[in-house]
Amino acid sequence: MSADNVGVIHNIGYRSYEGARLGRAQIVRALTSHSLRSAFGFGRGAKAKIVPVLTFVAICLPAIVSAVAVALNSGHTRPISYDVYLPQLRIFVLIVFMAAQAPDLVSRDLRSHCLPLYFARPIERIDYPLAKLIAFFAAMLVMIEVPLLLLYVGTATQLHTGSQIWHETKALIPGLLLGVAWAAVLCGLGLLFASFSGRRAYATGAVAIFFFLTLTLATLLTNIGDGPKGGQVLSKLAGLISPFTVLDGVRQWLGGTTQGMVPNPGGDGVLYGLMFVVFLVVGVGGLILRYRKVGVA
Amino acid sequence: MTTHTVAQAATQTARQPVITASKLTKTYQGSVRALDELTVAVPAGVTALVGANGAGKSTLIKILLGLLPATSGAATVLGFACGSQGSSIRTHTGYMPEHDCLPPDVTATEFVTHLGRMSGLPATAAKERAADSLRHVGLYEERYRQIGTYSTGMKQRVKLAQALVGDPQLLLLDEPTNGLDPAGRSAMLDLIARIGTEFGISMLVASHLLGEVEQICDHLVALDGGRLLRADTISSFTRASEFLLIEVDEGSDLLAAELTNRGLRPVDYQRGLLVQMDGESSFDVVRDALADLGLPLNRLEHRRHRLEELFSDSGSEAVAYEAKGVADVR
Numbered sequence: 001m002s003a004d005n006v007g008v009i010h011n012i013g014y015r016s017y018e019g020a021r022l023g024r025a026q027i028v029r030a031l032t033s034h035s036l037r038s039a040f041g042f043g044r045g046a047k048a049k050i051v052p053v054l055t056f057v058a059i060c061l062p063a064i065v066s067a068v069a070v071a072l073n074s075g076h077t078r079p080i081s082y083d084v085y086l087p088q089l090r091i092f093v094l095i096v097f098m099a100a101q102a103p104d105l106v107s108r109d110l111r112s113h114c115l116p117l118y119f120a121r122p123i124e125r126i127d128y129p130l131a132k133l134i135a136f137f138a139a140m141l142v143m144i145e146v147p148l149l150l151l152y153v154g155t156a157t158q159l160h161t162g163s164q165i166w167h168e169t170k171a172l173i174p175g176l177l178l179g180v181a182w183a184a185v186l187c188g189l190g191l192l193f194a195s196f197s198g199r200r201a202y203a204t205g206a207v208a209i210f211f212f213l214t215l216t217l218a219t220l221l222t223n224i225g226d227g228p229k230g231g232q233v234l235s236k237l238a239g240l241i242s243p244f245t246v247l248d249g250v251r252q253w254l255g256g257t258t259q260g261m262v263p264n265p266g267g268d269g270v271l272y273g274l275m276f277v278v279f280l281v282v283g284v285g286g287l288i289l290r291y292r293k294v295g296v297a
Numbered sequence: 298m299t300t301h302t303v304a305q306a307a308t309q310t311a312r313q314p315v316i317t318a319s320k321l322t323k324t325y326q327g328s329v330r331a332l333d334e335l336t337v338a339v340p341a342g343v344t345a346l347v348g349a350n351g352a353g354k355s356t357l358i359k360i361l362l363g364l365l366p367a368t369s370g371a372a373t374v375l376g377f378a379c380g381s382q383g384s385s386i387r388t389h390t391g392y393m394p395e396h397d398c399l400p401p402d403v404t405a406t407e408f409v410t411h412l413g414r415m416s417g418l419p420a421t422a423a424k425e426r427a428a429d430s431l432r433h434v435g436l437y438e439e440r441y442r443q444i445g446t447y448s449t450g451m452k453q454r455v456k457l458a459q460a461l462v463g464d465p466q467l468l469l470l471d472e473p474t475n476g477l478d479p480a481g482r483s484a485m486l487d488l489i490a491r492i493g494t495e496f497g498i499s500m501l502v503a504s505h506l507l508g509e510v511e512q513i514c515d516h517l518v519a520l521d522g523g524r525l526l527r528a529d530t531i532s533s534f535t536r537a538s539e540f541l542l543i544e545v546d547e548g549s550d551l552l553a554a555e556l557t558n559r560g561l562r563p564v565d566y567q568r569g570l571l572v573q574m575d576g577e578s579s580f581d582v583v584r585d586a587l588a589d590l591g592l593p594l595n596r597l598e599h600r601r602h603r604l605e606e607l608f609s610d611s612g613s614e615a616v617a618y619e620a621k622g623v624a625d626v627r
Binding site for chain 1 (some may be wrong): 362363387394397398404411413414429495497558
């Protein structure tokens with residue numbers, strides 16, 4: 001090995017690095033935190049922060065309004081359940097966030113062709129999509145769970161007895177867990193569609209079109225199926241098309257509080273569970289495959 | 298600097314090679330052979346990797362880094378096996394790609410710092426080394442500007458800085474002078490030479506311009522069609538590729554006969570005669586022959602070669618020479 005006999009230093013102007021080097025896991029962690037920051041536009045100019053800040057405010061707004069409403073009404077009852085906060089109020093905002101920010105994590109590096117610079121460093125191929133997935137998963141958690149926590153804090157501060165607060169906390173936990181499922185499915189699919197193109201506009205379009213189109217189709221078919229006769233099956237299965245309706249179907253299957261975007265799937269709930277796994281695997285697996293094939297030329 | 302390079306080369310000849318390849322083969326889509334059983338050893342120091350476009354230079358570099366898998370054969374870099382020890386190789390190797398690879402909307406400092414982190418440097422060390430590397434390549438206040446505002450020359454420097462940031466023992470530079478004007482080229486070559494001699498970092502510099510890299514390299518590896526054409530010290534290589542083109546207004550045949558008598562091997566080439574140089578004395582031989590015959594000299598040109606010329610199928614002196622079976626440039 002020529003490690004110690006090549007480095008003849010003739011000029012003290014160049015300093016070699018003798019310190020510790022990070023391992024693979026630590027490099028992945030560094031890439032993850034870098035990507036998470038860029039998901040919210042940190043480390044970029046003011047322009048990059050506009051969409052993330054606006055969508056974050058928009059997604060939290062109903063929770064804040066709810067806190068005010070809880071404080072004002074005499075019974076101090078929460079106007080919306082934790083598990084339907086997103087599907088009933090904020091899907092549009094979430095799609096806008098994904099369409100705008102997922103390309104920031106993956107499409108930019110494709111566009112500037114700097115992936116070979118990553119792959120020429122001591123990480124493996126799979127580490128790059130993995131770091132991006134973890135980062136976008138964390139970003140989605142922030143977008144999904146923070147409003148729920150605001151909703152909780154806004155309600156709980158108006159409650160007086162310990163049992164009331166405990167009751168409130170018990171209502172929150174399924175909402176938070178469901179939020180994790182949302183983040184997991186959406187981060188994979190969002191990044192996968194965003195990584196189709198290095199052109200930011202195309203990447204944004206791919207994400208937005210996929211989520212809007214499937215959602216519209218699922219809603220439309222569900223409504224048609226609601227008709228007088230023979231539509232029951234269509235109505236129950238149409239929800240399998242869109243990740244959002246699948247997530248809502250799973251919510252109801254697992255005992256969600258109220259009727260949601262799709263009719264309660266009942267015995268077909270297992271299909272929704274299955275489709276949930278399919279979306280998860282397609283998103284995460286698809287992204288990893290995408291980066292195994294990406295060119296380094 | 299020349300003596301420096303020579304001295305360094307002399308001390309390094311006895312050392313372990315930094316790169317070895319053994320029957321390395323890369324086939325694209327089952328048919329195109331980018332590398333064909335390449336066996337070569339690259340010593341420490343600055344080595345030029347020359348060949349025409351498509352000779353397999355970039356493919357070799359990418360296999361060494363583990364960016365591409367080899368179809369068959371084996372290679373080592375700094376004593377680590379390509380493939381199984383790829384991450385160790387990449388820890389100690391810096392890579393400057395041929396193509397544009399910089400995002401336009403971040404500053405050079407941010408970008409190089411981030412890639413320093415990706416090379417395994419802790420946050421503070423990455424910042425320090427990014428500033429150092431950018432200073433070494435000659436970017437000072439500009440480094441706080443977005444890369445999109447840079448000239449091609451500055452972008453090439455950023456590409457070099459990001460390769461240096463991880464304190465590599467070996468740099469793999471793929472066409473570092475691509476897209477630069479003559480002044481930019483010579484500045485980049487000076488920089489590369491300085492990194493090789495002053496910083497003591499071994500380098501493999503891929504280029505299709507032999508004339509360019511021969512000034513700064515100790516060794517040379519020439520590829521042609523994915524095969525090793527020749528690997529040697531730079532001095533022995535360039536001697537074999539120097540030619541003298543002689544054009545006279547009349548009496549070309551007489552001159553050819555006279556030159557043959559005097560031990561040179563002239564070949565008809567375009568409108569003149571081509572002789573392979575045999576050291577500086579060849580100039581004297583040609584001068585004396587012309588003077589003795591009293592021929593009107595039209596043109597006397599000392600030709601060094603662009604490698605693509607040297608290897609291309611037509612129009613090259615080397616091919617003309619080979620076709621006549623007079624000399625073997627290999």
